Amino acid sequence: MSASRALVRWGLGLRLGDIPAGVRRTACRHVLDALGCGLGARRLGEAEPALRVAAGLGGSRQATLIGGGRVAAPNAALGNGALIHALDFDDTHADGLVHMTAAVLPAALAAAEEQGASGAELLTALVAGFEVVTRLGAAIRHAFHARGFHATSVCGTFASALAAGRLYGLREDAAVHALGVAGSFAAGSLEFLADGSSTKQLHPGWAAHAGLVAARLAAAGASGPETVLEGESGLYRAYAGQAVQPEMLVRGLGETWETARTTIKPYPACQLSHASLDALREAAVPAADVAGVHFRVPEEAAAIVLRPEPAKLHPRTPYDAKFSLQWCAAALLVDGELGIESFARDRVERPEVFELARRVSYEVYDPKTAAAAAGGHVEVTRRDGSARTGEVSSSRGGPENPLPDDQVLAKFRLNAGPGLGSLADAVLHLESVPAVRDLTARLGEPAGAIR
Secondary structure, three states: OOHHHHHHHHHHHOOHHHOOHHHHHHHHHHHHHHHHHHHHHHHOOOOHHHHHHHHHOOOOOOEEOOOOOEEOHHHHHHHHHHHHHHOOOOOEEOOOOEOHHHHHHHHHHHHHHHHOOOHHHHHHHHHHHHHHHHHHHHOOOOHHHHOOEOHHHHHHHHHHHHHHHHHOOOOHHHHHHHHHHHOOOOOOEOHHHHOOOOHHHHHHHHHHHHHHHHHHHHHOOOOOOOOOOOOOOOHHHHHHOOOOOHHHHHOOOOOOOHHHHEEOOOOOOOHHHHHHHHHHHHHOOOHHHEEEEEEEEEHHHHHHHOOOHHHHHOOOOHHHHOOOHHHHHHHHHHHOOOOHHHHOHHHHOOHHHHHHHOOEEEEEEOOOOOHHHOOEEEEEEEOOOOEEEEEEOOOOOOOOOOOOHHHHHHHHHHHHOOOOHHHHHHHHOHHHOOOHHHHHHHHOHHHHHOO
């Protein structure tokens, strides 16, 4: 059996009762977190190009944009995916190095609203998509990134096609075709790292839009190659130069739940910096006392968040700063925290942060786990010559150290603003929501608070 057929058969056959209660609860927490990130981005005026294009593409008003406005379902997927990822505050699956919810939720939410689905139907489709996007990325751990592709966008296109296809009622053959079509849409370049461009913000939106369109095309009769994942010109050989056997992609489906192994971020910055930042907090040295900061990091992380050093020491844009461990560490020391306000344009180019960033050094090592799941270690040298170390086994928010519910809710309120308690409660009890349209109606309420 092909990989895509095996994934589709499992994904279409999944029932809500098959999903353990703890996994369902975790999925709801991730949906709440993602919607909060999207509302925060909308409040701050982020992802405006994607929203303008989503509104201008036309079509029936089938689905809601986060923070207000109704557009055609594929356009809502585009805009909402960009919003959820705009602050780089959304969740990350360490082995796959994919932003799980940003890639799947926008497509599933738009299709569910369009189709008049229930919360239970949406939740089941989401978990199916979450399990697919994480496995597609983890099958060749970080190899997409090594070849310059953003795994969230590349893998998310297939998962969105499956989740949307399920909500559109596709039968198995049509859903297999949807994944085959999605393979021709899968894209996402990491070249944004060269100059701090905002293309990465668009990647989950494109994945959701493309996946939803692929499902619609398959429903209309379009065909796609069944071996789109493992074939000679399929995803893994074409994008990563590696062969992957179909059984690798379905191993543990329905037994090991990758949804529950995904991190909810405490910092709005690249996940590859998080364990180091947690270690720096553990060292607890005031900025005025710091003579030097020395991190020990995985090579895979150093390549993205520590090099090239000239660009990391002097980020050119707020988004650029999110991918500089030197800058993030300095800002954390100076401000005592690292939140969404830390990356305001007028706060990125602070001389005191730049000066402290120049005191950051590092060494690399080869961890036994994925770089995003590795621990953090730092040695901070004080001005008097003494040193303090900080060390964590993994970053906060991950499967080994999950954020408590009250912290997830606090993060949502921080991002979304006041007055959204009823929305939060509905999302955390998504399987009991009679109609997704009731939820999305509340999702559009904050429009008046958005600048």
